[in-house]
Amino acid sequence: xxxxxxxxxxxxxxxxxxxxxxxxxxxxxxxxxxxxxxxxxxxxxxxxxxxxxxxxxxxxxxxxxxxxxxxxxxxxxxxxxxxxxxxxxxxxxxxxxxxxxxxxxxxxxxxxxxxxxxxxxxxxxxxxxxxxxxxxxxxxxxxxxxxxxxxxxxxxxxxxxxxxxxxxxxxxxxxxxxxxxxxxxxxxxxxxxxxxxxxxxxxxxxxxxxxxxxxxxxxxxxxxxxxxxxxxxxxxxxxxxxxxxxxxxxxxxxxxxxxxxxxx
Amino acid sequence: xxxxxxxxxxxxxxxxxxxxxxxxxxxxxxxxxxxxxxxxxxx
Numbered sequence: 295x296x297x298x299x300x301x302x303x304x305x306x307x308x309x310x311x312x313x314x315x316x317x318x319x320x321x322x323x324x325x326x327x328x329x330x331x332x333x334x335x336x337x338x339x340x341x342x343x344x345x346x347x348x349x350x351x352x353x354x355x356x357x358x359x360x361x362x363x364x365x366x367x368x369x370x371x372x373x374x375x376x377x378x379x380x381x382x383x384x385x386x387x388x389x390x391x392x393x394x395x396x397x398x399x400x401x402x403x404x405x406x407x408x409x410x411x412x413x414x415x416x417x418x419x420x421x422x423x424x425x426x427x428x429x430x431x432x433x434x435x436x437x438x439x440x441x442x443x444x445x446x447x448x449x450x451x452x453x454x455x456x457x458x459x460x461x462x463x464x465x466x467x468x469x470x471x472x473x474x475x476x477x478x479x480x481x482x483x484x485x486x487x488x489x490x491x492x493x494x495x496x497x498x499x500x501x502x503x504x505x506x507x508x509x510x511x512x513x514x515x516x517x518x519x520x521x522x523x524x525x526x527x528x529x530x531x532x533x534x535x536x537x538x539x540x541x542x543x544x545x546x547x548x549x550x551x552x553x554x555x556x557x558x
Numbered sequence: 559x560x561x562x563x564x565x566x567x568x569x570x571x572x573x574x575x576x577x578x579x580x581x582x583x584x585x586x587x588x589x590x591x592x593x594x595x596x597x598x599x600x601x
Contacts, residue, residue, distance in 0.1 A: 333587065530571070
């Protein structure tokens with residue numbers, strides 16, 4: 295059970311300083327806009343925290359583009375809005391100096407690389423589908439399906455409005471092992487380079503009932519590789535960290551562990 | 559579990575993130591600011 299409130303609170307409080315700048319090729323006014331500085335939560339998603347950025351820059355672009363969908367890039371790489379902000383940062387961490395410089399675009403949407411995000415409801419829908427998938431892995435979907443619509447709303451609003459207690463009042467039910475001592479499988483995703491994430495069925499204990507660690511997970515997912523570095527929430531968890539504890543305490547609000555893998 | 563070395567290290571590392579946050583970045587606007595406010599009026 296996720297009862298280590300001190301760790302949960304630190305995870306929740308993770309913030310990143312970001313400097314947003316409008317793509318210079320899209321400036322349509324005589325004067326270039328100032329950069330826009332924001333402190334963004336690691337656990338959130340860019341479409342939930344960039345309303346003010348859009349408002350700031352939309353006045354400086356061609357009138358024909360003012361209704362266009364805003365998208366972001368870092369170092370020429372389009373940023374996937376459906377990944378939590380902290381995951382995007384950890385993916386590119388070795389190339390980033392703070393504040394994180396992100397370029398804002400309204401033109402030339404990279405159709406091949408990004409999903410469209412027409413509204414906040416698209417983020418909500420993506421978020422809830424991840425929560426449900428994680429519950430299938432942990433509890434054969436028994437917890438999410440026993441919740442009411444108001445619980446789903448509370449989970450979403452807690453994340454959207456940065457309300458720790460509101461979120462965890464519901465999320466704690468998803469983090470209980472419900473009768474068993476451990477989850478059936480650990481919901482996790484491994485990110486490596488630009489390709490799609492890697493997901494496997496990994497149980498938190500061995501067949502003999504011994505609890506597995508982060509090292510066991512990495513060996514199962516990348517059996518032929520050594521010298522890998524695992525980063526999540528801006529830290530490198532020790533290899534001996536128990537998987538069940540990691541899932542309960544270091545999962546993102548979508549209930550998945552998001553692990554960024556790099557060569558040592 | 560409170561005193562297990564892996565847990566102590568994780569907590570220390572989490573607290574060490576953004577050491578400059580309180581100085582150079584502390585004036586950054588928060589992306590999510592939910593302030594409460596009160597309306598008053600006379601009938």
